[in-house]
Amino acid sequence: MGNLAKALTVAGSDSGGGAGIQADLKTFHQFHVYGMSALTAVTAQNTLGVHGVYPLPAEAVANQMQQVIEDLGVDAMKTGMLFNVEIIEAVAEQIRQHQVKNVVVDPVMIAKGGAKLLLDEAVKAIVEKLLPYTLIVTPNLPEAEHLTGRPIRNVAEMKEAAKAIVAMGAKHVVMKGGHLPADEIVDLLYDGEQFFTFVHQRVNTQHTHGTGCTFSAALTAELAKGSTVYEAMERANRFIIEAIATAPGIGRGHGPTNHWA
Numbered sequence: 595m596g597n598l599a600k601a602l603t604v605a606g607s608d609s610g611g612g613a614g615i616q617a618d619l620k621t622f623h624q625f626h627v628y629g630m631s632a633l634t635a636v637t638a639q640n641t642l643g644v645h646g647v648y649p650l651p652a653e654a655v656a657n658q659m660q661q662v663i664e665d666l667g668v669d670a671m672k673t674g675m676l677f678n679v680e681i682i683e684a685v686a687e688q689i690r691q692h693q694v695k696n697v698v699v700d701p702v703m704i705a706k707g708g709a710k711l712l713l714d715e716a717v718k719a720i721v722e723k724l725l726p727y728t729l730i731v732t733p734n735l736p737e738a739e740h741l742t743g744r745p746i747r748n749v750a751e752m753k754e755a756a757k758a759i760v761a762m763g764a765k766h767v768v769m770k771g772g773h774l775p776a777d778e779i780v781d782l783l784y785d786g787e788q789f790f791t792f793v794h795q796r797v798n799t800q801h802t803h804g805t806g807c808t809f810s811a812a813l814t815a816e817l818a819k820g821s822t823v824y825e826a827m828e829r830a831n832r833f834i835i836e837a838i839a840t841a842p843g844i845g846r847g848h849g850p851t852n853h854w855a
């Protein structure tokens with residue numbers, strides 16, 4: 595176990611187990627990566643929606659990060675729900691102090707049911723404080739629109755937005771195209787020079803809760819194991835497509851994806 599890969603998720607708890615910290619840790623485990631967590635907020639949540647959000651003090655987030663980084667070591671980390679400016683600043687400061695490499699930022703903003711997982715004023719802090727330390731940022735289209743302030747209606751506009759986001763400081767952008775109204779979904783990887791597209795058929799299902807969390811956790815797990823960004827993207831993409839296609843269909847609302855995919 596001397597070369598056990600270790601990954602950290604800095605994210606919120608989903609009591610329903612489909613998204614957030616729970617999805618991240620299950621995904622790390624599925625990729626045979628040792629998972630650690632720094633909790634940012636507790637949500638009271640199930641497949642019907644988010645019924646309460648209880649953020650932790652920024653100091654508690656920073657302390658959790660510090661303790662695991664200094665003792666166990668972190669080969670790759672991801673951020674999910676960060677909720678407010680104070681937490682974002684604390685996370686960025688820990689990354690800076692400990693020079694954490696392989697940082698994946700999933701710029702979680704609004705849950706599918708409409709609950710705010712990031713305050714409006716905190717979008718700017720993600721851009722200014724966190725993106726400069728980011729190896730891969732993984733916006734879906736609404737998130738990319740918030741980050742860039744421009745509408746995205748087609749793949750050409752996805753590419754323009756990806757360029758704008760790399761100009762903000764992130765090294766790579768993975769933009770998930772599932773919000774475009776087409777049967778063929780185009781996911782985009784941009785490394786600042788080249789675009790790579792990953793095209794697949796849409797799976798028609800309501801069980802997509804936690805898709806973004808699970809995908810970014812898979813990317814992080816692959817980076818922790820030493821995969822290149824392109825390899826990590828290929829494997830995480832294959833994993834999430836399979837996870838959606840084989841979702842267990844539990845709960846009365848938007849159920850989780852298959853965490854054993």
Ligand code: PLP
Pocket residue numbers: 605606607608613614615637639674675702703704705706707711802803804805806807848
């Ligand atoms: N709850 C938490 C704690 C999350 O981190 C996320 C992820 O983005 C969500 C909920 C969103 O879940 P959904 O995929 O249903 O939008």
